[in-house]
Amino acid sequence: MFLNELHQQRFNQLIRRDQTYTGDTERKALFFIISGNDDLFIKSYFIYDFEERVILPENLTNGKVDFCSSSETLILLGFNLYNSHEGLSVIDTFSGLDETNFRLAINAIKTRFFQYQ
Numbered sequence: 001m002f003l004n005e006l007h008q009q010r011f012n013q014l015i016r017r018d019q020t021y022t023g024d025t026e027r028k029a030l031f032f033i034i035s036g037n038d039d040l041f042i043k044s045y046f047i048y049d050f051e052e053r054v055i056l057p058e059n060l061t062n063g064k065v066d067f068c069s070s071s072e073t074l075i076l077l078g079f080n081l082y083n084s085h086e087g088l089s090v091i092d093t094f095s096g097l098d099e100t101n102f103r104l105a106i107n108a109i110k111t112r113f114f115q116y117q
Contacts, residue, residue: 001107003036003100010035017050029081029112030055036104039071047075055079070101077105081112 002008014020014031034040034047046065048055057079059065060072067075077093097105 001110003104007036010041014044018048018053025112026082029108030078032108032111033074033078033081033104036108037071037074037101039068040074043067043071047078055082070097073097074101074105077108081108 002011011031014035015028018027018031020027020031030048034044040047043065046056046059055078060067060075073093073096094102094105
């Protein structure tokens with residue numbers, strides 16, 4: 001399910017940092033996406049507030065951080081899986097992703113709706 005060993009290590013690091021409980025598939029899906037993409041992992045503090053335990057959707061539009069289009073698409077998917085945050089259509093979500101990010105997105109959806117981890 002993970003893209004590679006580094007993806008799994010980063011995922012576990014985010015889960016520990018957040019103290020996510022086992023059944024919290026919403027956060028797991030978001031962290032699955034963040035940990036599987038180098039750009040998103042580096043910018044994770046602009047995506048999620050680990051102290052308040054909330055997403056930071058305002059950082060997609062406020063100009064504080066620059067996200068490339070595929071990173072922004074993955075974040076919107078993660079936010080949508082987290083709490084049904086308004087995002088892109090299915091076609092818009094998947095049409096701009098390369099093969100690796102496509103797999104990341106599909107597996108995040110599986111993480112959200114099925115207990116894989």
